[in-house]
Amino acid sequence: MARITASVYTSHVPAIGAAMDLGKTGEPYWQPLFKGYEFSKQWMKDNKPDVVFLVYNDHATAFSLDFIPTFAIGTAAEFQPADEGWGPRPVPVVKGHPELASHIAQSVIQQDFDLTIVNKMDVDHGLTVPLSLMCGQPQAWPCPVIPFAVNVVQYPVPSGQRCYNLGKAIRKAVESYDEDLNVHIWGTGGMSHQLQGPRAGLINKDFDNRFLDLLETDPEAAAAIPHIDYVREAGSEGIELVMWLIARGAMADAAGGPRPKVAHRFFHVPASNTAVGHLILENQ
Amino acid sequence: MARITASVYTSHVPAIGAAMDLGKTGEPYWQPLFKGYEFSKQWMKDNKPDVVFLVYNDHATAFSLDFIPTFAIGTAAEFQPADEGWGPRPVPVVKGHPELASHIAQSVIQQDFDLTIVNKMDVDHGLTVPLSLMCGQPQAWPCPVIPFAVNVVQYPVPSGQRCYNLGKAIRKAVESYDEDLNVHIWGTGGMSHQLQGPRAGLINKDFDNRFLDLLETDPEAAAAIPHIDYVREAGSEGIELVMWLIARGAMADAAGGPRPKVAHRFFHVPASNTAVGHLILENQ
Amino acid sequence: MALDKPYKDVPGTTIFDAEQSRKGYWLNQFCMSLMKAENRERFKKDERAYLDEWAMTEEQKQAVLARDLNWCIRLGGNIYFLAKIGATDGKSFQQMAGSMTGMTEEEYRNMMIGGGRSVEGNRRIGEDGDAQAHRQPQGSQGKQGKH
Amino acid sequence: MALDKPYKDVPGTTIFDAEQSRKGYWLNQFCMSLMKAENRERFKKDERAYLDEWAMTEEQKQAVLARDLNWCIRLGGNIYFLAKIGATDGKSFQQMAGSMTGMTEEEYRNMMIGGGRSVEGNRRIGEDGDAQAHRQPQGSQGKQGKH
Numbered sequence: 001m002a003r004i005t006a007s008v009y010t011s012h013v014p015a016i017g018a019a020m021d022l023g024k025t026g027e028p029y030w031q032p033l034f035k036g037y038e039f040s041k042q043w044m045k046d047n048k049p050d051v052v053f054l055v056y057n058d059h060a061t062a063f064s065l066d067f068i069p070t071f072a073i074g075t076a077a078e079f080q081p082a083d084e085g086w087g088p089r090p091v092p093v094v095k096g097h098p099e100l101a102s103h104i105a106q107s108v109i110q111q112d113f114d115l116t117i118v119n120k121m122d123v124d125h126g127l128t129v130p131l132s133l134m135c136g137q138p139q140a141w142p143c144p145v146i147p148f149a150v151n152v153v154q155y156p157v158p159s160g161q162r163c164y165n166l167g168k169a170i171r172k173a174v175e176s177y178d179e180d181l182n183v184h185i186w187g188t189g190g191m192s193h194q195l196q197g198p199r200a201g202l203i204n205k206d207f208d209n210r211f212l213d214l215l216e217t218d219p220e221a222a223a224a225i226p227h228i229d230y231v232r233e234a235g236s237e238g239i240e241l242v243m244w245l246i247a248r249g250a251m252a253d254a255a256g257g258p259r260p261k262v263a264h265r266f267f268h269v270p271a272s273n274t275a276v277g278h279l280i281l282e283n284q
Numbered sequence: 285m286a287r288i289t290a291s292v293y294t295s296h297v298p299a300i301g302a303a304m305d306l307g308k309t310g311e312p313y314w315q316p317l318f319k320g321y322e323f324s325k326q327w328m329k330d331n332k333p334d335v336v337f338l339v340y341n342d343h344a345t346a347f348s349l350d351f352i353p354t355f356a357i358g359t360a361a362e363f364q365p366a367d368e369g370w371g372p373r374p375v376p377v378v379k380g381h382p383e384l385a386s387h388i389a390q391s392v393i394q395q396d397f398d399l400t401i402v403n404k405m406d407v408d409h410g411l412t413v414p415l416s417l418m419c420g421q422p423q424a425w426p427c428p429v430i431p432f433a434v435n436v437v438q439y440p441v442p443s444g445q446r447c448y449n450l451g452k453a454i455r456k457a458v459e460s461y462d463e464d465l466n467v468h469i470w471g472t473g474g475m476s477h478q479l480q481g482p483r484a485g486l487i488n489k490d491f492d493n494r495f496l497d498l499l500e501t502d503p504e505a506a507a508a509i510p511h512i513d514y515v516r517e518a519g520s521e522g523i524e525l526v527m528w529l530i531a532r533g534a535m536a537d538a539a540g541g542p543r544p545k546v547a548h549r550f551f552h553v554p555a556s557n558t559a560v561g562h563l564i565l566e567n568q
Numbered sequence: 569m570a571l572d573k574p575y576k577d578v579p580g581t582t583i584f585d586a587e588q589s590r591k592g593y594w595l596n597q598f599c600m601s602l603m604k605a606e607n608r609e610r611f612k613k614d615e616r617a618y619l620d621e622w623a624m625t626e627e628q629k630q631a632v633l634a635r636d637l638n639w640c641i642r643l644g645g646n647i648y649f650l651a652k653i654g655a656t657d658g659k660s661f662q663q664m665a666g667s668m669t670g671m672t673e674e675e676y677r678n679m680m681i682g683g684g685r686s687v688e689g690n691r692r693i694g695e696d697g698d699a700q701a702h703r704q705p706q707g708s709q710g711k712q713g714k715h
Numbered sequence: 716m717a718l719d720k721p722y723k724d725v726p727g728t729t730i731f732d733a734e735q736s737r738k739g740y741w742l743n744q745f746c747m748s749l750m751k752a753e754n755r756e757r758f759k760k761d762e763r764a765y766l767d768e769w770a771m772t773e774e775q776k777q778a779v780l781a782r783d784l785n786w787c788i789r790l791g792g793n794i795y796f797l798a799k800i801g802a803t804d805g806k807s808f809q810q811m812a813g814s815m816t817g818m819t820e821e822e823y824r825n826m827m828i829g830g831g832r833s834v835e836g837n838r839r840i841g842e843d844g845d846a847q848a849h850r851q852p853q854g855s856q857g858k859q860g861k862h
């Protein structure tokens with residue numbers, strides 16, 4: 001049977017991808033950030049998953065205003081890195097896992113989550129930057145990836161509680177898949193940032209660190225945070241943090257199991273406009 | 285405040301649209317069917333809604349396999365009749381109600397239904413045939429229409445219970461809209477039919493009539509019917525009946541109010557491959 | 569995959585689930601392309617050449633050329649997609665549905681006018697209704713003996 | 716419309732809700748078109764002509780030509796869409812975000828390196844933080860007096 005063994009949380013700032021693609025990771029500005037992911041790259045090698053279920057948001061790339069799915073699961077065999085206006089990132093194509101993705105879609109829809117199934121979609125920095133941070137710059141990504149896109153562009157985005165409950169449903173779905181697979185679930189986006197208006201550049205380290213604390217030890221409390229608190233405290237784009245709750249809800253303790261082990265935690269300000277948070281949790 | 289005053293249920297067979305478009309409604313084959321809708325056309329004039337919220341399914345028209353939303357709400361200003369392969373039907377363009385549609389989308393997403401918002405979509409016979417049956421052949425449809433598309437093409441479709449609960453959420457959403465609007469909600473598709481394989485042509489009058497009975501007096505029981513019963517008893521395309529439950533869940537009695545009045549009920553076999561059922565319920 | 573497929577025991581019926589959808593992806597996408605009048609023209613002019621533009625299997629192409637909808641469905645086709653082929657050929661949904669039973673157009677039409685196919689014997693594989701495998705093809709074709 | 720918009724009291728912030736989305740539909744769809752290299756070329760060659768291909772309001776076109784992102788946002792633009800204009804101009808997300816504050820690039824960059832903008836005074840309209848309306852534009856431009 002397939003199992004979710006770990007969850008990974010990380011911000012997905014486009015400038016981080018650009019720094020890697022342009023060979024700037026050694027510059028003083030970027031050095032402290034990439035140092036925080038050295039552990040993670042080794043951890044990925046030591047704990048290589050068979051599949052990554054990657055929760056992210058599309059930034060007006062695959063989905064225009066013509067079509068705004070609240071939750072979209074990618075069931076295709078592959079997904080191309082998108083041209084977001086600067087040209088596509090020079091990273092490997094993302095191979096999907098159509099069988100597991102379709103299985104999860106079926107199971108989760110039957111648990112009353114109204115997914116949109118997507119078979120054609122380019123993936124933007126929201127998905128590729130976390131892969132770069134966790135895997136470096138390989139010729140091919142180390143395993144198949146199931147893209148799961150959440151609408152955080154047009155209000156209303158799904159509530160933290162809805163996301164947390166979705167994580168629980170995904171866990172059930174994975175555990176009802178016959179094949180033995182080691183699955184990681186990643187929640188990406190955030191932490192505090194605002195990219196618009198006179199309030200652009202907002203950073204709230206206290207909120208971010210409290211969120212990381214809650215994620216470790218009291219995810220139910222994190223799930224109860226209302227939208228307006230994210231906007232007010234963590235900036236209009238800080239709302240992306242709801243996506244971390246999907247990954248968190250898929251951990252064993254959300255279903256009555258033991259608390260996960262904290263393998264790694266890292267926090268850094270700034271990357272471009274954003275506070276970077278990162279956490280690796282392992283099911284015990 | 286806006287209110288849902290009535291719900292309409294009807295099959296949406298493409299051949300019915302063709303019969304109207306080609307002037308065949310007087311032929312012996314079609315006469316008994318259109319006779320059943322004479323009451324309804326008059327009723328539409330006597331009870332003209334300000335907006336129709338029209339639940340239907342797309343038949344591989346606006347949505348290919350690239351993109352399969354479980355629930356999609358149309359928030360655009362207009363929707364063109366689609367070319368399904370025979371050329372577009374010669375019917376008026378469908379005007380939307382972007383303000384109410386967006387309001388419903390926002391409210392229903394906040395009630396944990398994971399809608400897809402659609403701003404560009406052609407509408408097929410699933411939407412236009414019910415309009416033709418209820419309104420005849422006018423130069424323009426009598427009021428704005430909000431298209432609400434449900435996936436019943438690729439399994440799994442949402443459960444009857446999920447659809448019924450969605451109806452309740454839509455009702456709450458409509459009632460929280462400030463403007464005074466008389467809203468009708470329509471559930472379309474079904475009744476028993478199967479369009480594929482050696483079992484094509486299946487009709488089950490007993491199932492259909494019992495479904496109509498339940499819809500009148502015990503919608504909770506109708507909502508509890510599992511998928512497999514629709515397939516087994518009403519044919520593989522009979523599953524479209526789950527859409528009727530969305531309209532039914534939006535009636536007052538689903539929220540503790542009085543049972544609706546049955547204004548009209550009609551049943552006829554066949555229209556092409558399909559049993560045609562039709563019901564008009566009025567909130568008291 | 570441990571998910572239930574309770575619909576596997578319904579005779580003469582293929583439920584279009586994720587597995588079928590994966591199998592039939594390009595076949596169905598080809599069908600969608602026939603929603604444009606230009607494409608219908610191009611397809612009609614040279615069916616084989618048009619089909620060769622799509623990443624379909626050879627068997628899927630053969631099934632389309634043969635207009636064998638049951639065959640198309642076995643290969644992952646879905647009736648709402650396949651209907652675009654019928655529309656291109658000027659066929660009605662009733663003609664398409666009937667073609668999958670082995671009945672003539674008239675036989676199928678008469679069955680529908682007579683109240684349609686009965687569900688009796690057609691609920692589960694192993695019963696003796698007219699949709700069961702051992703009773704195909706239906707209509708006069710069936711009476712002439714299997715082929 | 717009786718739905719809550721609790722986010723209306725956050726200073727210097729426009730939440731992209733259905734109302735903004737409707738207002739900005741064509742502006743944002745124009746931005747999406749810049750994801751294709753050919754379109755970026757055409758836009759750069761003759762911005763006005765390219766804009767005139769879209770059903771945008773004249774004011775939306777002016778706001779784009781002026782590269783005034785705050786103005787674009789008031790007219791329904793969303794930052795993730797507008798970012799395609801910045802990308803076409805070869806600007807980074809930090810340059811785009813900074814441009815909405817009135818600060819110079821260097822001032823904004825230094826604010827970020829210094830830990831970013833504080834939330835203190837910037838939670839609600841009416842407080843005295845640097846994102847409040849009465850303290851715009853920010854940076855040296857603000858010190859030179861309003862214009």
Ligand SMILES: [Fe+3]
Nearest residue numbers: 126189190240
């Ligand atoms: Fe993001």
Ligand SMILES: [Fe+3]
Nearest residue numbers: 410473474524
């Ligand atoms: Fe239908």
